[in-house]
Amino acid sequence: MIIVMKIGSPEAEINRLCDELTNNWKLTPEKIVGRYKVVIGLVGDTADLDPLQLQEMNPWVEQVLRVERPYKRASLEFRNGEAGEVIVPTPNGPVPFGLHHPLVVIAGPCSVENEEMIVETARRVKAAGAKFLRGGAYKPRTSPYSFQGHGESALDLLAAAKEETGLGIITELMDAADLPRLAEVSDIIQIGARNMQNFPLLKKVGAQDKPVFLKRGMSATIEEWLMAAEYVLAGGNQNVILCERGIRTFDRQYARNTLDLSAIPVLRNLTHLPITIDPSHGTGRAEYVPAMSMAAIASGTDALMIEVHPNPAKALSDGPQSLTPDRFDRLMQEMSVIGKAVNRWPQAVPALV
Numbered sequence: 001m002i003i004v005m006k007i008g009s010p011e012a013e014i015n016r017l018c019d020e021l022t023n024n025w026k027l028t029p030e031k032i033v034g035r036y037k038v039v040i041g042l043v044g045d046t047a048d049l050d051p052l053q054l055q056e057m058n059p060w061v062e063q064v065l066r067v068e069r070p071y072k073r074a075s076l077e078f079r080n081g082e083a084g085e086v087i088v089p090t091p092n093g094p095v096p097f098g099l100h101h102p103l104v105v106i107a108g109p110c111s112v113e114n115e116e117m118i119v120e121t122a123r124r125v126k127a128a129g130a131k132f133l134r135g136g137a138y139k140p141r142t143s144p145y146s147f148q149g150h151g152e153s154a155l156d157l158l159a160a161a162k163e164e165t166g167l168g169i170i171t172e173l174m175d176a177a178d179l180p181r182l183a184e185v186s187d188i189i190q191i192g193a194r195n196m197q198n199f200p201l202l203k204k205v206g207a208q209d210k211p212v213f214l215k216r217g218m219s220a221t222i223e224e225w226l227m228a229a230e231y232v233l234a235g236g237n238q239n240v241i242l243c244e245r246g247i248r249t250f251d252r253q254y255a256r257n258t259l260d261l262s263a264i265p266v267l268r269n270l271t272h273l274p275i276t277i278d279p280s281h282g283t284g285r286a287e288y289v290p291a292m293s294m295a296a297i298a299s300g301t302d303a304l305m306i307e308v309h310p311n312p313a314k315a316l317s318d319g320p321q322s323l324t325p326d327r328f329d330r331l332m333q334e335m336s337v338i339g340k341a342v343n344r345w346p347q348a349v350p351a352l353v
């Protein structure tokens with residue numbers, strides 16, 4: 001259930017209502033301050049609570065609505081229909097993700113391989129306009145014989161790249177035991193497609209305060225994905241960013257996955273959470289990444305995650321879908337045209353030499 005307060009409701013009245021709901025009704029009110037109005041999300045058993053009774057309880061209550069969807073906190077209704085934002089602190093300053101902010105570009109290699117390559121990639125993607133460096137330390141590989149990531153030592157290399165460039169860091173968490181060390185370096189914690197429904201892991205990242213980047217499971221419905229986000233939100237962490245990275249369909253001959261770009265407008269209707277598109281895993285082929293990146297911007301994505309490697313032919317993972325830094329530079333130029341057209345690209349793009 002959500003309570004929409006009238007514009008200009010005094011803080012003291014909102015707090016009085018929250019106290020009453022906590023003490024007399026044993027509910028957990030969550031105050032959400034939107035652009036125009038304050039909304040109180042009510043969590044708990046509201047079956048006996050009559051909306052009319054609530055309206056009579058406080059003259060500042062404008063409207064009381066029941067949230068019918070199974071995901072409550074993730075739903076758009078929970079914020080009275082307003083898109084939300086996730087603001088991530090980085091050494092270069094806070095970076096906001098969300099509909100009312102510029103497009104955020106996250107770029108970097110699939111895996112952190114050595115210091116030189118990660119620092120060099122970080123410099124290049126920063127110069128091109130990216131705000132975050134991605135790079136896997138712990139890699140979820142289909143085969144146990146494939147490169148598994150350098151683990152903790154890769155976190156040190158990400159820290160060195162961050163120190164050098166001031167970029168925010170995003171890296172994947174697979175095992176809750178690695179969380180404390182990973183969170184020291186990573187500004188956003190990635191939960192990969194294969195762990196989207198790892199509920200104990202979702203509860204763990206819900207109980208800490210670093211923003212969570214939740215990739216869509218490769219066979220997950222939108223509702224299952226939003227229910228996974230709900231686990232993190234219900235754990236107390238309100239900073240969840242969704243990432244569509246391609247789903248399994250019947251044809252895998254020419255593209256690794258099917259990038260579901262329709263997820264962008266669908267999610268806009270269902271949730272307030274910011275949306276990212278990952279065209280690299282979405283297609284599995286570097287040559288398709290530019291077209292999908294531009295289509296994603298035109299479709300209203302809030303962010304893009306793009307794999308960039310200094311020498312894709314030699315990459316230890318996901319080389320075929322990785323762009324070279326030069327190709328990434330050009331892509332940023334190409335994307336700026338679409339980004340400006342949809343008013344999401346105020347940042348300057350350095351000219352190519």
Ligand code: PEP
Pocket residue numbers: 110136140191192193194215245281
């Ligand atoms: C990755 O980002 O490198 C990755 C493994 O992604 P996904 O979980 O989408 O496969």
Ligand code: MN
Pocket residue numbers: 110111281307317318
């Ligand atoms: Mn990858």
